[in-house]
Structure formats: C-alpha cells, structure tokens
Amino acid sequence: MRQDGFAILPNILTEGECDAARDALDRLEPNRAQGSFECLFNKDRAFERIYQVPDLLKFIRYFLGADALLSSMHGSILAPGAGGGALHADGAITGHNRDTSLAPADAGLRITSHVVALNCIVCISEFTDQNGATELVPGSHLHPTLDRPADAEVRAKPAFAGRGSVVVFNANTWHGPSKNRSDLPRYAVLNPWRRYWTRCEYELARVVAPEVLARAGEEGQVIFGMGALPPYLEIWQWDRNSGRPKEEATHLQRD
Numbered sequence: 001m002r003q004d005g006f007a008i009l010p011n012i013l014t015e016g017e018c019d020a021a022r023d024a025l026d027r028l029e030p031n032r033a034q035g036s037f038e039c040l041f042n043k044d045r046a047f048e049r050i051y052q053v054p055d056l057l058k059f060i061r062y063f064l065g066a067d068a069l070l071s072s073m074h075g076s077i078l079a080p081g082a083g084g085g086a087l088h089a090d091g092a093i094t095g096h097n098r099d100t101s102l103a104p105a106d107a108g109l110r111i112t113s114h115v116v117a118l119n120c121i122v123c124i125s126e127f128t129d130q131n132g133a134t135e136l137v138p139g140s141h142l143h144p145t146l147d148r149p150a151d152a153e154v155r156a157k158p159a160f161a162g163r164g165s166v167v168v169f170n171a172n173t174w175h176g177p178s179k180n181r182s183d184l185p186r187y188a189v190l191n192p193w194r195r196y197w198t199r200c201e202y203e204l205a206r207v208v209a210p211e212v213l214a215r216a217g218e219e220g221q222v223i224f225g226m227g228a229l230p231p232y233l234e235i236w237q238w239d240r241n242s243g244r245p246k247e248e249a250t251h252l253q254r255d
C-alpha cells in the first residue's frame with residue numbers, strides 16, 4: 001500500500017458468499033437504470049457481509065482511522081468486450097481530487113501525504129489476465145498533481161486476484177478496469193471508504209435501511225457514520241453519537 005498505492009487481500013469472502021453476491025447482482029441487473037446497483041447493502045443481505053469481515057475492516061482502519069466511513073457500495077458487471085482505456089483517480093467529483101476544490105494556495109498540488117480515501121474492489125469473479133481485472137499504476141498515489149501520470153497506460157499492472165479477494169487502493173492511485181477479453185462477465189462490488197471528517201459520496205447514515213443498520217450492530221453506527229452527521233440543531237440540543245436530537249429536543253426531530 002505504501003509503495004505501490006494498492007494491495008490485494010486474499011480470502012475475504014468465501015466461495016459461497018461470492019455465489020450469493022453474484023446471484024444477487026444478476027437479480028438486480030435488469031433494474032440498473034433505476035438504481036438497483038447503488039447502495040447494495042439495502043438491496044440484498046449478501047452484501048452486508050462485506051463490511052462485517054474483521055480483517056478487511058482492520059486494514060481499512062489502519063489507513064483511515066477507527067471511525068472510517070463507508071462512502072458507497074455499488075455493483076459492477078463488466079461485460080465481455082467492455083473495459084480498458086479508462087484510467088483515472090477516484091474522488092474527482094466529490095472528494096479531495098476535485099479540480100475545482102484546489103485552492104490557489106495549493107499551487108496545483110493534491111494531498112499525497114496521507115491516505116484520505118480508499119476504494120475496495122471485492123472480486124466476486126476471479127480477476128484473470130482475460131476478464132478485465134482492475135489495472136493500477138504502481139506509485140501513482142504519490143503523483144503530486146491531478147493530471148495523468150506520464151506513461152500511465154504503459155506502467156499499469158493488472159491485479160490478478162482469486163474469487164473473494166479484495167483489491168484495496170488509495171483513491172489517489174490511477175486505475176481502471178482492463179478490457180474483458182473473455183466471453184463471460186466479470187462481477188465485482190465496489191466499496192469506497194473515506195475519513196470521518198470528509199464528505200462521502202452518499203450520506204449513508206440517512207440512506208441505510210433501519211433493519212440493515214440494526215443488523216450491523218455497534219460497528220454499523222460507526223461504518224454508516226451516525227456520529228458524523230452534522231447537527232441540524234444547536235450543539236446543546238444534539239447527540240453526536242446517534243446523530244439525532246437529544247432526548248429533551250426530540251420534538252425538533254426532522255425524520
């Protein structure tokens with residue numbers, strides 16, 4: 001992670017868990033245009049497992065802190081012939097790699113001193129040299145500016161990984177799906193994570209279904225960021241842990 005800007009964690013999901021996730025993606029796929037591939041934890045219980053694997057959580061928190069937030073969770077089915085030629089860094093729309101948000105005083109330099117955000121690609125299919133494995137440019141997380149690092153296409157390395165592995169990378173790292181040259185679709189679940197004090201792609205504390213949150217227990221309160229919700233009342237009326245008004249102010253609750 002420190003040297004290349006990415007790592008492959010094997011055996012995070014079992015074969016059975018991958019089968020369940022693949023079947024759920026197939027079931028959801030027809031309604032993709034209506035958002036069925038967004039916020040997957042609300043769509044099928046198979047996806048709840050992804051943020052419940054202690055080894056993966058430990059790895060994420062090593063880089064982003066104990067209060068790291070899940071930023072979104074979406075599905076990917078890379079069809080035969082799709083992928084390739086789309087290298088990019090993440091966080092260009094809502095994160096710290098957003099062009100418009102660079103200040104004149106930044107002198108064109110993005111944040112490379114710390115990991116501000118990670119992406120985790122869960123390999124529901126095996127990622128092979130044929131089926132569109134994610135490719136990543138080693139060391140590009142340290143590229144100081146927002147523009148494409150020189151020779152990115154030439155330097156990009158495919159992340160070959162077994163089923164159930166997770167490709168974790170710094171959001172700064174240039175990456176993209178390679179071309180799927182096989183005749184089968186490649187399945188994956190994409191899970192970006194961010195620091196507690198940044199704005200996420202979704203305000204998941206408000207998006208997560210109550211029963212999904214309940215099943216996630218105390219960890220869920222942290223992962224979905226109940227405590228990260230900004231107060232809509234004055235601070236003396238607000239309970240930071242639950243992200244809700246204090247008991248004496250419940251009459252001011254908005255949802």
Ligand SMILES: O=C(O)CCC(=O)C(=O)O
Nearest residue numbers: 076133134175176177190
């Ligand atoms: O599907 C892949 O291999 C890459 C996904 C990607 O580029 C992203 O999540 O930003």
